[in-house]
Amino acid sequence: KAGVTQTPRYLIKTRGQQVTLSCSPISGHRSVSWYQQTPGQGLQFLFEYFSETQRNKGNFPGRFSGRQFSNSRSEMNVSTLELGDSALYLCASSVGSYNTEAFFGQGTRLTVV
Amino acid sequence: AQRVTQPEKLLSVFKGAPVELKCNYSYSGSPELFWYVQYSRQRLQLLLRHISRESIKGFTADLNKGETSFHLKKPFAQEEDSAMYYCALGYGGSQGNLIFGKGTKLSVKP
Numbered sequence: 420k421a422g423v424t425q426t427p428r429y430l431i432k433t434r435g436q437q438v439t440l441s442c443s444p445i446s447g448h449r450s451v452s453w454y455q456q457t458p459g460q461g462l463q464f465l466f467e468y469f470s471e472t473q474r475n476k477g478n479f480p481g482r483f484s485g486r487q488f489s490n491s492r493s494e495m496n497v498s499t500l501e502l503g504d505s506a507l508y509l510c511a512s513s514v515g516s517y518n519t520e521a522f523f524g525q526g527t528r529l530t531v532v
Numbered sequence: 533a534q535r536v537t538q539p540e541k542l543l544s545v546f547k548g549a550p551v552e553l554k555c556n557y558s559y560s561g562s563p564e565l566f567w568y569v570q571y572s573r574q575r576l577q578l579l580l581r582h583i584s585r586e587s588i589k590g591f592t593a594d595l596n597k598g599e600t601s602f603h604l605k606k607p608f609a610q611e612e613d614s615a616m617y618y619c620a621l622g623y624g625g626s627q628g629n630l631i632f633g634k635g636t637k638l639s640v641k642p
Contacts, residue, residue, distance in 0.1 A: 422575070450628045461635060462618065467628035475629040509576065513628060521630070523576040 421445065423512050423524035431530045437498040440527045444491050444512030450474070451493040452521065453485060456507040465508075468493055469515050500531045534559045536621050538633035545609050546641050553604040553636050555593075555619030564622035565602040566630070567593055571615045579604075579617070589613070609640045 424443040432438050444451050452475075453465040464477040468487035485495045491512070497504055507528050511521040535558040545551055557563055567579040580588045582595040582602060593604045602619060616637050620630040 452628045452630075454630075454632075462630075462632035464629050464631065469628065477629070511576075511628075515628065520578050520581075521628070525575055 423510055423522050425508075425510050425524035425527050427527060428525065429528045429530075431532060432500050434500055434502060434531055436500050437496065438500060438529060440495045440497075440508055440510075440529070442493045442495070442510030442512070442524060444493070444510075445522055448512035448514055448522075449491055450513045450515030450519075450521075451487055451491060452511045452513075453493070453495050454509040454511065455479075456509055456526070457505075462509070465495070497529075502531050505529060505531045534621055534623065534631050536619050536631050536633035538617075538619055538636050540636045541634070542637045542639065544639045544641065547611055548608050551604075551606045551609045551613070551638065551640075553617050553619075553638065555602045555604065555633060557600050557602060557619075557621050559600075559621055559623065561623060563595070563597075563602075565593075565595055566620045566622060567591070567602075567604050568618040568620055568632075569615050570618070576618070609638075611640050611642055614638055614640045 426441045450469045452467040454462050456462045467475040471487045482498045487493045507526045509526045510524045513519045513521045537556045565582040569579040570576045591606045616635050618635045619633040
């Protein structure tokens, strides 16, 4: 079956702009989570959506937001971009029930200049 | 606060040598612990989880609640084990919100 697909793979944006990243989960998966990966901080949890509702949220400013559609696809938005937002953004999907495996996408590399 | 610590950034061993990747966690509740692996140019993928008590690719990990550790072990390392390994803590009943350690790069030399 097709894996988790993230688009676009690479993005370059200017400070102050906003950006939207997309994630298509594995068919049948209802949970989508987002992570930010940087060399300094490593992998940090942003938020999780399950059946179109945000189920968990990490410790990130309100500039980071997301949503999930009825087909489980998810988007993540970052407004008023800062240089420090440059990172690899990973999406993971799972069935969503207890202790089910999370499958990761290849990520979107965002560079803010 | 929940935290996962992997003290070694890099671990280098020779083929056939035993491997132990260390992971310590901080969590007041009942932890769910996982090891994820990322091979070169591949996606992050689940290696094993403590609740399954399974051995994957020869790797095992035992949860020690007294020492709050979940070290990953393999008795005889192979070159194909070279990868980035992440220990992760889950809570809330799913793998939807994982706290990752900063990872250990394992290099297995021939």
